[in-house]
Amino acid sequence: MSKIIRVNMTTKKVNIEEVPEKYVGLGGRALTSQVILDEVPPTCHPLGPKNKLVFAPGLLSGTNAPSSGRLSVGGKSPLTGGIKEANAGGITSQKMASLGIKAIIVEGKAEKGTYILRVTADDVELIPADDLAGKGTYELTAILKERYNEKAGVICIGPAGEMKMQSAGITNNDPEGNSSRYAGRGGLGAVMGSKGLKAIVVECDKAFDAPVKDKERFKTAAKKFAQILASHPVTGEGLPKFGTNVLMNIINEAGTLPTRNFSRGRFEGASEVSGEKLAEVATQRGGKATHACHPGCVMRCSNVYPMPDGKVCAPIEYETAWCFGPNLEISDLDVVAKLNYICNDVGLDTIEAGCTLGVLMEAGVLPFGDGEAAIKALEEVGKGTPLGRIIGAGAAVAGKVYGVTRVPAVKGQGIPAYDPRSCKGNGVTYATTPMGADHTAGYAVTANILKVGGYVDPNKEEGQIELSRNLQIATAAVDATGLCLFVAFAVLDNEEGLPTIVEMINAQYGTNLTVDDVTALGQQILKNEREFNKKAGFTKADDRLPEFFYEEELEPHNTKFELKEELDEVFNF
Amino acid sequence: MKVYKIKFAETNKIKRVFKLLLEVRLYSGLEKYVQGAKYGKPMKVEMPDGTTGRQLLDKLGIPQEQVFSILVNGTHRDRDEVMEDGDRVALFPPVGGG
Structure with missing residues (x-):
């Protein structure tokens, strides 16, 4: 049974809730951004009790869909002052999904003390852990695995998060226990630190135990998707x-x-x-x-x-x-x-x-x-x-x-890592994504530099707005599925890619989604995020690059970034 | 820098032969096709006037299907486009990441 775990750090109460009808078809970034829009006052202080932190596996996480174990973490960012979804690999998302957890929502703020949240198949418990305060993530992860379960997925913060530094990230571990798989961007580690939550330990020995309605149909689609990834030069050979x-x-x-x-x-x-x-x-x-x-x-x-x-x-x-x-x-x-x-x-x-x-x-x-x-x-x-x-x-x-x-x-x-003056499509993404400068939000390096999904000259303005728009919509949708964004390299070049993703979702949930629904989902996610940011006080002036990109030429192509008002056309859907 | 002198039999028929000196870099495994090459290390390659990317690959002994991107002076080029003297040429198999 699918559930939402709600943890109130002020009262130390843990509630297990049914998933509201509205959230059933959402996962990953779609769910984190929707919950933040629904529950967090956009003008609240990101480190205050009104901000919330949402952890959500993607729709396909916990199944054997290839490369589907991504975890979304959402909240109001102390770094940007806007909405944030930070996305991580590692083993915890699949464990959460295998336990039927749709999301963990952390709210309120502990007056003092350090806590960890322990999640098992039978119980969810908030445990005082002052002895773990100030620990680095590697040592912390090792201690918690030893203390509770060697196979656990440990989501945690380091001292930077505890000190509420606004570029602190939230990490979780890989299969070998390295605490290096970060939902890094936007300072969500400081939000976790502000609440007094040091770690979430998710105990589940299974990685692929999420419920699937039509197993045969799912298996066929997942196999096909694996072949699509294996046969593309970037996902099959380069990466x-x-x-x-x-x-x-x-x-x-x-x-x-x-x-x-x-x-x-x-x-x-x-x-x-x-x-x-x-x-x-x-x-x-x-x-x-x-x-x-x-x-x-x-x-x-x-x-x-x-x-x-x-x-x-x-x-x-x-x-x-x-x-x-x-x-x-x-x-x-x-x-x-x-x-x-x-x-x-x-x-x-x-x-x-x-x-x-x-x-x-x-x-x-x-x-x-x-x-x-x-x-x-x-x-x-x-x-x-x-x-x-x-x-x-x-x-x-x-x-x-x-x-x-x-x-x-x-x-x-x-x-x-891509200068917007000679990779202008990414410049458009940096300027306009609701996330603040984020290369993954609409990775135009594909068509600008890698010649994947077509070619748009990286040093010219033409075509960059449309390229970034389409990629931002597609990316938001991919971030909802729990699939690694890198599947996009193959999906952009293979017309069967997106329909196969939709087929996996339909087989898992018994839905009748079409490719158009996926586009609509991507658009809705971006609209939600833009709405939150607007209410938080963002304007068009925030959708611009820093002045020096417009003033200083970049060698060797001697280019400047020229797009300004055109950037306001990115979200014209 | 090692200089690779490569002659075209057919170009010898033309009386005046212009030579191109290209600065070539191989990456991500393509270097294994050229003896003494190391990724990122520039090699001077002499080619006849009118040389295309395709001809350069043939002369270096790199299988055409292994090369996904040809960048000339930082810009993608079709493999049938003609190169010019002094061009900085970088050859890549399929790559991606982020």
Whole structure:
């Protein structure tokens, strides 16, 4: 039976609720954004008792649909002041879905103390855990697994979340227990910290036990979907071989790799921190060039990178390799791994941390290219020193504190690894998505750079608005299913892709959805999110890129970002 | 930098032969087809005037079907487009991520 777990941190009461009719057809981002719109006052303080945190597996999570174990976490973001859905891999989403949990809603705020929520098949219990306060996520996850269940999925925050730093993320573990699968963006870790909730332990030995109405029909559709993924060059060959960091070199060659805090589009040391290098070093040291972040993933784009100090960073993703590499003019993968590991342990979004260090280097607080200085600065976060708190507050705050004008952020959230001046489709997405600068919200790198789903010249304005609009709608829908967004590479190029996803949903729930319904769902999610943001005070002026992208040319293509009023056409549906 | 001298039999028939010097980079496994190549390490490749991406791949011995993207000076090119002297050429198999 499907249920919603509601935890009130003020009263310490846990309620198990039936799923209201309105929410039955929703999952993942569709559900988190709907609940936030329905229950959270848009003008509330994100760290106050009126904000809520919603954890929801996708519609297909917990089934054997390939690569369907994504978890959505929603709330009002302390970083952007708007609605947020942050999305993570890892093993917990499938466990929640296998226990019949549609969502966990955390509300209120503990006056004091640290708590964990323990979820089993028979019980849900809020347990005082002051002994776990201040623990890093790796140690915390190991303790909780040992204390309760070795196979548990542990959703948790690190000290950055407890200190309510506004770029703190929420993590959960991979099959090996690494607490590195982050719902990273937008500071939802601070929201969890503000409520006094340190971790959610989900105990369930099964990953594929979500109820399916028509099992035979589902099996046929899931098999077909696996074939669609296996037969596409990106999902079947590219991602499984080198992981996401295979992007480093092509984005560099395309001249849109943000270098030295977004001042150039190419970095001469890019290949030293690329997926090729990562695979080489990881394999040499007994790690893995390819790895699945959750059971049943066929793309296996993750990796296991053994570090010189004997610890393991799993994975190093492209965005992280970029933000700590070219963005800081660092070309040492061991330094990148160390910075990544610190973020994972202290509980910080890597992209935001990298953008912030870039701004601090721009300000002269530490030198560009100095890996040791970057590590030392990032270690301040866990200590809660003034510098550490500035880093934990994100790029926009750091820019204000130090008077920097080249600050790569939209709606207060740091811009990821594609410069909007030479990947203009992504520029449109950064500017307009309700999430704040987010590459995953409408990943136009596909048609701009990778030649997937057509081709739109990345250096020209034509076609970018429509490209971003269509991708944002499709992405919102994919984020509702629990499928990894990377299935989009195959789905965009295969006309049977989307109908097969719809067929899996229909087989699981006994519904009669069509492809048009999926488009409508994507549009509705975006409308909900825009409505929340509007009520929170956002206007068209918030849907723009920072001034320097309109004023400074980016080498090597010598392009500026030109789109302004046109951006208001993105949501004309 | 190693210089690869590649001659076209047919171009020898033409009296005046213009040569192109291309700066070529191979990535994501394509480097295994060229002896001594390393990903990201630029190679100077001499080709006759009028060379296309397709001809460059043939001369380097990289199977056509292995190459998904040809970037010339940071811009996608069709494999039948003609290259120019001094072009920076990057060759990729299918890649993706995010």
